[in-house]
Amino acid sequence: MALSEWAADYVNLVLAVGRHDPDFVDAYYGPKAWKATAEAGAPPPLAELQAEAARILAGVTAAETQADEALRGDYLLGQLRAVAAHLARLEGHRFSFDDEAEALYQVRPPQLPEATFEAALARLDRLLAGSGSVQERYQKARAGILVPTERVDAVFQAAIAEARERTRRHALLPGSDHFRVEYVTGKSWSAYNWYQGGGTSVIQVNLDLPIAMDRALDLAAHEGYPGHHVYNALLEQRFAQAAPEGRGWVEFTIYPLFSPQSLIAEGTANFGIEVAFPGEERLAFERDVLFPLAGLDPSEAERWSRVQAELKVLAFADNEAARGYLDGHLDRAQAEAFLVRYSLRTEAQAAQRLRFIDTYRSYVINYNLGEQLVRTWVERQGGTVADPARRWAVFLDLISSPRLPRALGL
Numbered sequence: 001m002a003l004s005e006w007a008a009d010y011v012n013l014v015l016a017v018g019r020h021d022p023d024f025v026d027a028y029y030g031p032k033a034w035k036a037t038a039e040a041g042a043p044p045p046l047a048e049l050q051a052e053a054a055r056i057l058a059g060v061t062a063a064e065t066q067a068d069e070a071l072r073g074d075y076l077l078g079q080l081r082a083v084a085a086h087l088a089r090l091e092g093h094r095f096s097f098d099d100e101a102e103a104l105y106q107v108r109p110p111q112l113p114e115a116t117f118e119a120a121l122a123r124l125d126r127l128l129a130g131s132g133s134v135q136e137r138y139q140k141a142r143a144g145i146l147v148p149t150e151r152v153d154a155v156f157q158a159a160i161a162e163a164r165e166r167t168r169r170h171a172l173l174p175g176s177d178h179f180r181v182e183y184v185t186g187k188s189w190s191a192y193n194w195y196q197g198g199g200t201s202v203i204q205v206n207l208d209l210p211i212a213m214d215r216a217l218d219l220a221a222h223e224g225y226p227g228h229h230v231y232n233a234l235l236e237q238r239f240a241q242a243a244p245e246g247r248g249w250v251e252f253t254i255y256p257l258f259s260p261q262s263l264i265a266e267g268t269a270n271f272g273i274e275v276a277f278p279g280e281e282r283l284a285f286e287r288d289v290l291f292p293l294a295g296l297d298p299s300e301a302e303r304w305s306r307v308q309a310e311l312k313v314l315a316f317a318d319n320e321a322a323r324g325y326l327d328g329h330l331d332r333a334q335a336e337a338f339l340v341r342y343s344l345r346t347e348a349q350a351a352q353r354l355r356f357i358d359t360y361r362s363y364v365i366n367y368n369l370g371e372q373l374v375r376t377w378v379e380r381q382g383g384t385v386a387d388p389a390r391r392w393a394v395f396l397d398l399i400s401s402p403r404l405p406r407a408l409g410l
């Protein structure tokens, strides 16, 4: 059997696993009949799906691949191994945090000592004037840059328009490119991009907690341009679409969330923020456009950008909290306290993050470690801060290729 036939079986397997886990299929825009078939009748037993995963894995391993299909074969094998690991989880197998991350996302997350976070807190201590703990001063500063609810949409739309314009200068987006924002409540995430196929996405923004100014570009660039929306649109255009536009690789019509693809997706979405808005350009845009639009004091923008740099270090505290909590070394209250101390979240934000960890578990590594790995890889190909054009080119190459974390060779 050719790789294409195994790829079709892989798509149908992922759809079937989705019957057991509603979070599993993040996007699907392949043949409608396959989805209808997968949704008909009772879900196939997990053991049957495991056997099917093993059969397809063996098939892909033995399949004849064309010279230009090497990454395609690696992609299918990596994704299939993750599907098998996720099935094991659904069958009740409990992986350790590190084993799970490796089985699903192809990386073992390094353990960071608390001293790393303490050092970042010490730097923040100097940046944030006033009395009280660093956490209290950080939250006080953040309270000063909350976007008033009635201005949230105007700020997001301006951020999205700018991120899109910057991305379009470098990437060939589909003519049908479209991105719609919806506001929701009662979710464990703060925003989510739902790719619809045909170059369109619906992005949902969770308004449970107040939105601070730093979220505007995060959201516009991470969820939209050049993040998730562009990643999905380019994969669709380049691979999923039939020839001559694409290659008719049907496996790219589906995106299983708990798979190595997610490390690339989240890592590039986070790194993409600074690809589109490098250094001072982000500060200038926030200070000159977004702060005034939100009715906030633009003179706060600069200090805030220095604070944000330290938060990149503290982002890794999520992994340590999740590892401790999921491996049973921290109870819920201790894990929340860890997040309050080292990621400077409020108690409400820490509780929201713990709910995210309950559902998505080791997925948290994809944001911080994913960003770090993507940055390292892009810089090794010459895409450094000093060469923005090259950085865009390497970045776009990565988000329109089947490369999985292992293929980054890091």
Ligand SMILES: [Zn+2]
Pocket (backbone or CB within 6 Å): 222, 223, 228, 265, 266, 269
């Ligand atoms: Zn994301």
